[in-house]
Amino acid sequence: MAAKIIKVLIPVGVIAVAVVLAGGLMSMRKPPEKKDEQRPAVLITAQPVQAEDLVYRIRSQGTVKPKLETNLSSEVNGRIVEVADNFIEGGFFNKGDLLVRVEQADYQTNVKAAEASLANAQSALEEEKARGRVAEEEWRSFTDGKAPELGLRRPQLAGALANxxxxxxxxxxxxxxLKRTEIRxxxxxxxxxxxVNLGQFISRGNQIGxxxxxxxxxxxxxxxxxxxxxxxxxxxxxxxxxxEVVLTAVVGGEVMQWPAKLVRTEGVLDERSRVIYAVAQIVDPYQRDGNSDKAPLRFxxxxxxxxxxxxxxxxxxxxRHLLLAQQQILVVDKDNQLQxxxxxxxxxxxxxxxxxxxFADGDxxxxxxxxxxxxGTLVRVASEQTEQVADKSGADDKSALTSQVQE
Known part of the structure; x- marks a missing residue:
């Protein structure tokens, strides 16, 4: 009986001792050291806020067109007998240059006939003037007083003058x-x-180009x-x-610019786009005067x-992409916090x-x-970090150099 009790008490005793030892060891253990977690500041890029004086440049675009565009038409009937060599698509000409000539024979004949008719009319006028003088002398030789108009042949003289x-x-x-046969x-x-072309018959009003x-x-x-x-x-x-206006285009892979001036507006808003059109003018776009070495600005x-x-x-x-809703802009203040x-x-x-x-000072x-x-988020500015690293590296290099000199 006693042996059985001993067998039961031994395990219980062992367990009790183990519990006491474990409790003692736990009471002797130091609690873990508590450390505050520190998050590194966000690394971003930033640029200083700088106020400046400037002149606004309004950006727009458009297509170059000639100020003058004319459809040439014939004012006479006839067959084309001459076409200028430069009267061809892309050909250049000066003011007054002959472009097309219509056959002139009939019109030269009309001029001669008109000259003859004028000579006959002038001869008849001189004859009537002479008859009038003779009639006035005859009237005064026979009677005194004012001579009648018919007696002095005044109506006939007026008719001759009208002719x-x-x-x-x-x-x-x-x-x-005759002059219109030459289209200049x-x-x-x-x-x-x-x-039109050489040998073609054209009528009055026909378009030639x-x-x-x-x-x-x-x-x-x-x-x-x-x-x-x-x-x-x-x-x-x-x-x-x-x-002043500066026009820009890429010509042959090269960026070219031409000066221009804003000379007028069209005066009304476009009903669809709600914009007003202004007109810029360029003098001598094809550089025909030879005063510039720039490429021509083609229509x-x-x-x-x-x-x-x-x-x-x-x-x-x-x-523009930095402008947020409600006219807000994200900045880094003087304390390196986002605002x-x-x-x-x-x-x-x-x-x-x-x-x-x-903006505030230091933004x-x-x-x-x-x-x-x-x-309020704390940030690090990349440019400032680079400067700090460079300064530290420079200081280390200076210290090392000083140590070498001392040695």
């Missing part, structure tokens, strides 16, 4: 028709198209209501307002335009926002793409 004037008009008409250029330009004037080219530039507030658009009441070329607008001062130019600044805008375009006010524009930014 002379009619003959002169016929001669002028015949000479004009009304201005310097180039040929767009030609619709279309020509462009090359002295001045024009570009219609759409200007929005927002942009029109920052440029002085010319009108017909003030000829001095002609803003039909699509160009980008920058119109020189109004001047402004102390505005901050911000890339949302509500700014006052002066103007925006497709590339930039021009800020008049709203920098946050240019990095930050997912779900929160105000």
């Amino acid at each position: 002379v004037r009619s003959a002169e008009a016929e001669l002028e008409r015949a000479q004009r028709d 250029a009304p201005f310097a330009g180039m040929v767009k198209s030609r619709s 279309t020509i462009y004037g090359t002295d001045i080219a024009e570009v219609r530039l759409p200007i929005t209501d927002n942009d029109s507030a920052f440029v002085q658009l010319p009108d017909f009441t003030d000829d001095d307002i002609k803003p 039909g070329r699509f160009v980008q335009a920058e119109v020189l607008g109004d001047a402004t001062s102390q505005v901050v130019v911000v890339p 949302f600044r509500t700014v006052q805008l002066e103007r925006t375009d497709d590339r930039f926002a021009y800020v008049r006010s709203g 920098r524009l946050a240019t990095s793409a930050i997912a779900n930014p929160l105000a």
